[in-house]
Amino acid sequence: AAHQCYxxxxxxxxxxxxxxxxxxxxxxxxxxxxxxxxxxxxxxQTSYTALINxxxxxxxxxxxxxxxxxxxxxxxxxxxxxxxxxxxLGARRPGVTVGLQVLEGxxxxxxxxxxxxxxxxxxxAACANGTYGKxxxxxxxxxx
Numbered sequence: 173a174a175h176q177c178y179x180x181x182x183x184x185x186x187x188x189x190x191x192x193x194x195x196x197x198x199x200x201x202x203x204x205x206x207x208x209x210x211x212x213x214x215x216x217q218t219s220y221t222a223l224i225n226x227x228x229x230x231x232x233x234x235x236x237x238x239x240x241x242x243x244x245x246x247x248x249x250x251x252x253x254x255x256x257x258x259x260x261l262g263a264r265r266p267g268v269t270v271g272l273q274v275l276e277g278x279x280x281x282x283x284x285x286x287x288x289x290x291x292x293x294x295x296x297a298a299c300a301n302g303t304y305g306k307x308x309x310x311x312x313x314x315x316x
Contacts, residue, residue: 181245181252209314217307224303225262233261234271235300238281242290243308250288275299 179185188196197204224233237260241250254272258265272283280296282289290296297304 236303
C-alpha cells in the first residue's frame with residue numbers, strides 16, 4: 173500500500189474502499205464540502221508540524237502531541253507507549269521517556285506503563301511554548 177494508517181487510541185474506526193468513497197463524494201455535496209474543509213485544516217496542521225519539528229525541542233513537541241491526543245479522546249486516559257510516541261515524534265524512545273519524566277515532574281501529566289493522564293492542560297499548553305493552538309483554532313473554525 174502507498175500509505176500506512178495508525179489507530180492511535182482504542183475505539184472504533186471505519187474503512188471504505190476507494191471506489192465507494194469516490195461514489196459517496198460524487199453523490200454528497202455535504203460530504204465533499206466537509207472533506208475539503210478537513211483537507212485544508214490538515215494541510216495547515218502538517219505545515220505547522222514541519223515547522224515545529226525543525227524549531228522546537230522534544231519537550232515542546234511532546235507537550236503539543238499529548239494535547240492533540242487529549243483533544244481527540246476528550247479527557248480520557250491516553251493509551252500510548254513510549255515507543256509509539258517516539259515513532260510519532262521522530263525521536264528516540266529514551267528521549268521520550270526523559271521528556272515524559274520532566275512533564276510528570278512538573279505536574280502536567282501522570283505516566284505509567286502504556287498510558288498517560290493529563291493533569292494540567294494549561295500547564296502543558298504553556299510547556300508547548302506556542303506550538304499548540306493555532307491549527308486547533310483553525311480546525312474549530314473550519315470543521316467545528
